[in-house]
Amino acid sequence: VGKEPVDQEEHPRTPPVRTPQGLPEVPVQWLDDEQQRAWQALMIMHARLNAALAAQLAADSDLSLADYVVLVDLTNRAEGAARVHDLARRLGWERSRVSHHIARMATRGLVRKERCASDKRGSFVVVTDAGRRAIEAAAPGHVRAVRKYVVDVLTDEQLAAVADASGRVVEAIDRSDQADGGGEF
């Protein structure tokens, strides 16, 4: 469960300067020290927070982080049900990931699959009573962890700054994806 402190060096201080074989010599703009520091801090936070939240859920419930977000999404729907496709879109997952994950959750009785009547290609994922009980039992501990690790250790201004920065990063990725996914570099 516990992870040791990290003093990782994610990127070279003196980055390698050779360019890939045969490609036209595109000059690379490396990161300066401040940028390097910020980037490392973000990546480390990323890894540690994920591990900490996953560990809390594993210790205090029978749900993984992935189970948790699926159940939250389903229980937020009026019907407690969602199409696989919509679930994938809202969660930002691949459809096949949803399919595999739902199959596993179904064997544990947390959800159940139903054929869609209007569009016979589709299926519904429905949260079961056991699924509802599981998420209701897990939610308080999870929220406490989110507070303990993030919300309660940052000022309102810091939290807002993180939200804004996150939004910008996601926009940049969206732009890149839209530029056909072949926009590349």
Next chain:
Amino acid sequence: VGKEPVDQEEHPRTPPVRTPQGLPEVPVQWLDDEQQRAWQALMIMHARLNAALAAQLAADSDLSLADYVVLVDLTNRAEGAARVHDLARRLGWERSRVSHHIARMATRGLVRKERCASDKRGSFVVVTDAGRRAIEAAAPGHVRAVRKYVVDVLTDEQLAAVADASGRVVEAIDRSDQADGGGEF
């Protein structure tokens, strides 16, 4: 490679209020709208950025993100070598994860394992010439992606704010881990 935009709802607007069976009734402080918004934004950024960086490396090199950080760490060492234990600590990985990952990288010729002479329990991981070529070929594209998605879309102030906030979060997790890993909630 491309992911669609996400309008995910990570947490309940009206969170479930039941507490786990049998436990003493600890009141739960749920998140307000601003906190909810910030938390969602962070989680979404988290997922999308990881996917985008992994996709770039997958498209432009034969390295995964995990391969990349291992090779960066090794090539930053004077000897191009590191003990498994130190690698695990610096990367924040479990030792068994390092062991498995190194084994896979070794079969691809990126690294090689060597017994440690002074402490016969230990082993060294050594980067090979092929490993050096691979990281040097992959680095420019990776750095361009980091700039494109993060460094170049944030102001210096935003980047600094993210770094500070990340540091605080990691400190909070460290504190929690130190409080024996059984400190819990």
Next chain:
DNA sequence: TAAGATTGAGGCATCAATCTTA
């Protein structure tokens, strides 16, 4: 006994291929 490291089992994520219905 404990520390460094490896192994095997099992859950998880991605990719490509496939199946069914529109």
Next chain:
DNA sequence: TAAGATTGATGCCTCAATCTTA
């Protein structure tokens, strides 16, 4: 042909058990 969804293969990550040396 294309969209919704599933499947199988493969690689990745965690946990618990194990092996070797200190």
